[in-house]
Amino acid sequence: MKTVFMLGVLFVMSLAFASMVSAHGYVSNPESRSLLCSEGVNTDCGAVVYEPQSLEGPGNFPEAGVADGQIASAGGVFPKLDEQSETRWAQVPMSSGAFTFEWSLTAAHSTTSWDYYITKEGWDPNSPLERSDFELFCTYNDNGQRPDFTTTHDCEIPQREGYHVILAYWEVADTANAFYQVIDANFDGEFVEPGDPGDPEDPEEPVDTPEWNADSVYLAGDQVTYNGATYQAKWWTQGDTPGSSDAWELVDGDGTDSGNTDVLEWDANKAYSGGDQVLYNGTQYEAKWWTRGDTPGSSDVWVVVS
Template sequence: MVLTQQSVWGKRTLGTRSLKLIVIFGFTVVGLACLLAFAGKASAHGYIESPASRTLLCNQGTNKDCGAIQYEPQSAEGKGDFPVSGPTDGQIAGAGKYTELDAQSSDRWKKVDMKGGVNSFTWKLTANHVTEGWNYYITKVGWDPNKPLSRDQLESKPFCTVDGGNKQPAMSVTHKCNVPTDRTGYYIILGVWEIGDTNNAFYQAVDVNLKQGGGTTTPDPGPTVLPNFPASVWCSGHTESSITMSWTSSTASSGIKDYEVSRDGKVLGTTTKTEYTDSGLLANANYSYTVVAVDNAGNRSAASVPVSASTLPAVIPVPDTQAPSRPSGLAASNVTESAATLTWAAATDNIGVTKYEVYRDGKLITTTASRSYADSGLKASTAYSYTVAALDAANNRSAVSAAMAVTTKAATVTPAPGTTAAWDSAKTYLAGDKVMYNGIEYTAGWWTKGEQPDNSDVWKAASTDAVPTWNNAKAYNGGDKVVYEGHTYKAKWWTKGEIPGKAGVWTLIA
């Protein structure tokens, strides 16, 4: 496909405003490659100058107690994509930042007289960055002026929408909008300036006193501007089965409702975005696309110039014949009379390892996707040999790992009646269980396993005469005794890590 040289700014799509789609032409495109670049974010500023907004009247001193916004009426900036996103309800007028602007009652703010029908809204911009568009909302008939401004107080759709075309506007912008004529009295008009190169928007509340009737002739709204067709349409992405088309936005006096996308002369669907993804296509096939803009009055533009685009060729998978690497690092832990836990390092593969086979004494005992296995049902005091092999999705098997020998522990001898068994690091103990360790009997205070009796708070010596050696890793309670450097000390209160003879918590008793 040969296209004329041009560089096109893409409008925000899929919720991202900072994406610029730049297509460089002047050569034959093979496979329709699309170049992407990201625009740096900038901070735009502006306010509604006429009719005077709430923030401007704060700046002029007409509205009082406005907070910091009185010094910078152009800075009421918050999250964009209103009303789907944006400031939370009750914080809309202040853009989620200037809480003083969110105060609301029937007499809190100065009102500007206005008649329904066509009115001009002028924005004063102090930084005119790329613009997605402007939307104007008005409070509903019967709204409560004594409650903070919220989405359910506003009409669900703007009464006026102006497309910014993702272009830089002038420093002063005026829009002619048809204000509803079905309401009289105090209403709020909310102007939202959606920025095209950031995720933010500017919010301007205009407090108006609407007056209807009186025989006043509605001003001439001017000539109707029908939608123009998208001047530039291009492929912005493609796969084996899909093509994404993008285009520059159209404009119309009533605003653009959506775009109608056709493939090879047949309508595919509509979208409010400036891109459309056509799916379910044949691989390595060529298609022709056109786009029609439809405005809010139902007027349709002419179709754009047809643009050809192709899907990518189908990728024929290459058979996988390469086996994974040999597993290494085979190790055993938690060895008991009848069980052992095996672990090993990950094997590598050109596609990816999917599972491992574990062998005991040369026989396969399990297949697992993890890099560990707990083998059980073993005999006490018995030696076993373990190896591991890795497999990929094509069932290519690696060489087995180096063998690792594991000998289970001897069977536990049940102590004679009236005697206490020695502590076993592999055994689980419950509260009240007793063990012997280094000649001292200990009682478990709660569930424990592997915690050394002379080094854990869970164990308490049964005999008060048995004084253990002080351990800096163990906590002691008031009254506990320890031996340190040949002397016996008694704790005054709870302590841990404080050296006997050097800390005031310890009292020398022998």
């Protein structure tokens, strides 16, 4: 009789445990910090690269929940995510106003609510994230319903400029836990690579490229402008007109060789960063910022190189 009782207790406990761990998900649009870790865009992330959906911690945020300084890691589950600075994480381009957030769930779970917070104006991007940094701007109540595996919410993002962090919070209904997903957003409209301050007030100094002079001697690698285009000498030359001589190659504004034979064909499933080059339908393009799935020649993210 005792053995039967113990087996019954273990069975109930196993059901409870299965219920607790059955709910997992991450924000797929815009791509969250943990998802960009799993995609290799963010680096030095720790084990979250294998399970970006598992940022589960105590619920009832912000009255309770995870501790300040551990919001991004859901209470220290993946502590690397709590490292915080203006240049630590890739920043996805976003705009204020109407936006549809998308969650990808690997296991659905009955849900209490979905909340969206954004850092306040004047927050310190170089200090650990605290609940006092955030303000609530969007809420959806599910009243215990089980969500779809792809769940979307239409929200209105407050006016922001520059780098801000959005906290997407999913509170489940039949456990005391919740899921935390932070999104690093750049409201200046461009993707910012990790380690790049992306400060629009401190642009990179432009390269001073001289106009071509028929009397000047140029060595391999020298660059000139001619008829509004920039050219680079392939070898020693004098008097050879750019655009009309094999001694010159057309280059982009950053001096990238447009004749690079190592450029690969564009892949719709691959993520590209600013400066990456691809071939598409016989034309070479360069990405102006981070992109994935945007077809060269049909999107402003790509510029023709040659």
